[in-house]
Amino acid sequence: MDMDSRKEKILEAVVLDYIQTAEPVGSRTISKKYNLGVSPATIRNEMADLEEMGLIVQPHTSAGRIPSDKGYRYYVDYLMQHDQIKKEARDYIQESIKKKTTEVEETVNNILDILSTTTHYTPMMLINEQQADHSLQLLQLLPLEAGRALMVIVTDDDKIENRFIQIPPQFGKEDLELVSQMLNMHLKGLSVDGWQKNVLENIFSQLQRQKQVVDSALGMLAGILHKNNNSEEKIYYKGGLNMLTQPEFQDVGKVHNILMTLENKEVVNKILNNNNINEISVKIGTEHDIPDLQDCSIIVASYKNNGKEIGKVGLLGPKRMDYSNSMAVLDVLLKDLNGGESDE
Amino acid sequence: MDMDSRKEKILEAVVLDYIQTAEPVGSRTISKKYNLGVSPATIRNEMADLEEMGLIVQPHTSAGRIPSDKGYRYYVDYLMQHDQIKKEARDYIQESIKKKTTEVEETVNNILDILSTTTHYTPMMLINEQQADHSLQLLQLLPLEAGRALMVIVTDDDKIENRFIQIPPQFGKEDLELVSQMLNMHLKGLSVDGWQKNVLENIFSQLQRQKQVVDSALGMLAGILHKNNNSEEKIYYKGGLNMLTQPEFQDVGKVHNILMTLENKEVVNKILNNNNINEISVKIGTEHDIPDLQDCSIIVASYKNNGKEIGKVGLLGPKRMDYSNSMAVLDVLLKDLNGGESDE
DNA sequence: ATTAGCACTCAACAACCTCGAGTGCTAATA
DNA sequence: TATTAGCACTCGAGGTTGTTGAGTGCTAAT
Numbered sequence: 001m002d003m004d005s006r007k008e009k010i011l012e013a014v015v016l017d018y019i020q021t022a023e024p025v026g027s028r029t030i031s032k033k034y035n036l037g038v039s040p041a042t043i044r045n046e047m048a049d050l051e052e053m054g055l056i057v058q059p060h061t062s063a064g065r066i067p068s069d070k071g072y073r074y075y076v077d078y079l080m081q082h083d084q085i086k087k088e089a090r091d092y093i094q095e096s097i098k099k100k101t102t103e104v105e106e107t108v109n110n111i112l113d114i115l116s117t118t119t120h121y122t123p124m125m126l127i128n129e130q131q132a133d134h135s136l137q138l139l140q141l142l143p144l145e146a147g148r149a150l151m152v153i154v155t156d157d158d159k160i161e162n163r164f165i166q167i168p169p170q171f172g173k174e175d176l177e178l179v180s181q182m183l184n185m186h187l188k189g190l191s192v193d194g195w196q197k198n199v200l201e202n203i204f205s206q207l208q209r210q211k212q213v214v215d216s217a218l219g220m221l222a223g224i225l226h227k228n229n230n231s232e233e234k235i236y237y238k239g240g241l242n243m244l245t246q247p248e249f250q251d252v253g254k255v256h257n258i259l260m261t262l263e264n265k266e267v268v269n270k271i272l273n274n275n276n277i278n279e280i281s282v283k284i285g286t287e288h289d290i291p292d293l294q295d296c297s298i299i300v301a302s303y304k305n306n307g308k309e310i311g312k313v314g315l316l317g318p319k320r321m322d323y324s325n326s327m328a329v330l331d332v333l334l335k336d337l338n339g340g341e342s343d344e
Numbered sequence: 345m346d347m348d349s350r351k352e353k354i355l356e357a358v359v360l361d362y363i364q365t366a367e368p369v370g371s372r373t374i375s376k377k378y379n380l381g382v383s384p385a386t387i388r389n390e391m392a393d394l395e396e397m398g399l400i401v402q403p404h405t406s407a408g409r410i411p412s413d414k415g416y417r418y419y420v421d422y423l424m425q426h427d428q429i430k431k432e433a434r435d436y437i438q439e440s441i442k443k444k445t446t447e448v449e450e451t452v453n454n455i456l457d458i459l460s461t462t463t464h465y466t467p468m469m470l471i472n473e474q475q476a477d478h479s480l481q482l483l484q485l486l487p488l489e490a491g492r493a494l495m496v497i498v499t500d501d502d503k504i505e506n507r508f509i510q511i512p513p514q515f516g517k518e519d520l521e522l523v524s525q526m527l528n529m530h531l532k533g534l535s536v537d538g539w540q541k542n543v544l545e546n547i548f549s550q551l552q553r554q555k556q557v558v559d560s561a562l563g564m565l566a567g568i569l570h571k572n573n574n575s576e577e578k579i580y581y582k583g584g585l586n587m588l589t590q591p592e593f594q595d596v597g598k599v600h601n602i603l604m605t606l607e608n609k610e611v612v613n614k615i616l617n618n619n620n621i622n623e624i625s626v627k628i629g630t631e632h633d634i635p636d637l638q639d640c641s642i643i644v645a646s647y648k649n650n651g652k653e654i655g656k657v658g659l660l661g662p663k664r665m666d667y668s669n670s671m672a673v674l675d676v677l678l679k680d681l682n683g684g685e686s687d688e
Numbered sequence: 689a690t691t692a693g694c695a696c697t698c699a700a701c702a703a704c705c706t707c708g709a710g711t712g713c714t715a716a717t718a
Numbered sequence: 719t720a721t722t723a724g725c726a727c728t729c730g731a732g733g734t735t736g737t738t739g740a741g742t743g744c745t746a747a748t
Binding site: 164 | 481482484486487488494496498502504506508585588589593594595596599600603604607
């Protein structure tokens with residue numbers, strides 16, 4: 001049995017109507033609301049075929065049909081109109097994006113807010129910490145009270161790190177200045193793997209007396225510059241409560257499960273990382289393997305800045321979510337974040 | 345009509361049983377489970393009195409009784425045993441507290457975690473930023489590329505602040521060093537209101553050439569030391585989902601209201617600040633004036649460190665919450681945080 | 689190929705009944 | 719006088735039954 005144009009129209013009608021009403025869709029409804037020019041009886045026959053093909057299901061005899069996961073998939077892949085979102089929504093997004101802040105955390109929060117309020121689903125984000133090593137812009141040791149100093153390090157991306165360090169009590173301002181100058185001179189502009197053995201030996205030989213301090217300073221410096229190891233992916237999500245407004249989630253137990261699942265960062269990580277695609281991706285119901293979220297769908301897109309992926313953005317909603325609008329919103333948001341239409 | 349010992353025992357039985365079972369308590373149950381040595385009939389008479397006094401209510405004819413807000417209040421004020429919490433719970437708390445961290449945020453999170461897991465209610469915290477001005481421990485200007493410098497400031501409480509500042513392009517390392525030394529020399533150990541006019545004039549007169557830089561450095565310094573203005577109270581809460589496990593909150597709409605309310609920082613602030621008491625305080629149902637939380641009770645305690653209040657800790661639960669245990673947990677936790685038994 | 693017609697199914701809803709936990713009242717009892 | 723046994727009464731919870739209506743599948747006519 002094959003899909004023909006009419007079957008597709010009927011499937012589309014079932015999906016659209018169910019997305020809108022959350023009620024099983026009957027043949028009469030389709031015949032009336034979506035003018036295909038055929039009678040309910042004909043539609044019934046077609047629906048029986050669609051059911052046989054596994055695209056729609058009946059919750060029980062004498063109920064209308066609702067889309068199966070496979071049905072949603074067919075809709076998303078072949079039938080869905082890639083809408084433009086409303087101008088006002090687009091304006092809102094573009095307006096909201098403008099308050100760009102320096103703190104990653106705030107930017108992320110802003111994005112989550114925008115998505116949560118425009119879609120009423122549950123947005124989440126994953127940010128990859130910068131993977132590249134950093135190089136040194138400035139290092140300075142400053143004397144505090146006896147035995148204690150402050151190390152200030154500025155990396156090439158203008159990030160500042162401060163560390164208190166222990167120094168021998170007799171260590172004076174001049175010693176610190178000397179160490180600072182030596183380290184600055186030899187290591188400025190270099191990342192950790194640019195540290196050549198002979199340079200380090202050179203430093204140590206010139207700073208025999210301050211060896212201990214140099215040692216600990218270098219250790220800390222290396223830790224700060226070398227981000228590979230402690231690079232962690234940060235996870236954020238918001239608007240879990242939006243789920244509570246969906247008619248399919250009126251059961252407290254169910255909702256509790258879903259929300260508990262979202263609290264688990266590993267799961268959210270899995271959701272967002274599962275698909276290492278470049279484009280936008282949709283996982284419907286059982287297509288992802290998180291049991292507690294099998295009544296949900298997830299749209300994941302890659303979050304770029306100047307063409308470089310720096311994270312993922314996800315949007316969790318009921319399977320009955322408005323895929324078209326959601327994807328359009330994500331699209332607009334992410335393109336604008338990426339600085340205009342430069343993508344693609 | 346007065347309370348006598350027997351009425352109190354019956355009220356206590358109603359409260360305790362209802363806290364435990366979440367079901368209206370009948371006269372037979374009391375007679376059987378709480379051996380008062382009298383028959384159900386007698387208990388019925390007494391219960392009628394208690395109802396007349398407004399301490400218990402009947403959800404409907406032919407149901408048992410449940411405590412009214414006033415009944416809970418009487419229980420909390422006069423009847424409740426101030427239990428010791430179980431040794432294992434105490435051990436758990438004391439163990440968990442140990443991982444004290446430097447970041448306020450982490451400490452708070454830790455406390456919220458402890459409360460959430462031990463009580464299964466919804467803990468929240470408010471932290472008053474330090475109100476007092478700080479004094480200067482160290483100030484240093486460090487040269488970056490031409491026209492740009494880094495200002496490092498260490499305050500008396502070892503907090504480090506960094507600011508980039510603009511400097512005239514011809515400004516050299518020596519100028520920066522000079523400015524640093526002068527500011528350090530004259531202002532070290534002082535808070536903003538210790539800045540005497542003649543000292544400032546002195547600085548400016550000696551640093552004519554660097555006036556502009558000194559100006560902006562002083563401005564930033566003042567902002568950093570003078571905390572009064574930007575002192576904001578920070579609000580945290582956790583474990584809102586715990587509410588979902590309570591049998592009285594099986595209605596999604598209700599839960600949604602409650603959780604939305606908690607998202608509102610102003611409300612949480614109000615909850616925690618409403619009572620400017622020193623001791624631990626309990627607000628039951630309508631005693632606090634937040635409509636959406638009138639099915640809940642809130643225990644608020646003052647969070648001290650070395651005898652000084654630095655915030656509040658709250659615990660939100662159903663009216664049917666275990667007041668005795670909750671208060672005991674809070675008590676142990678806060679006393680331990682305050683460094684042993686020093687309080688009172 | 690389409691559709692009108694019809695018998696059939698089943699969830700949702702309402703009406704009704706029964707059960708039992710719980711009450712208040714009264715009269716007997718200690 | 720305080721307590722209690724006894725009893726009639728109330729009412730929610732839960733089960734049964736009947737009705738309704740939306741929806742189906744099948745068949746025969748177009």
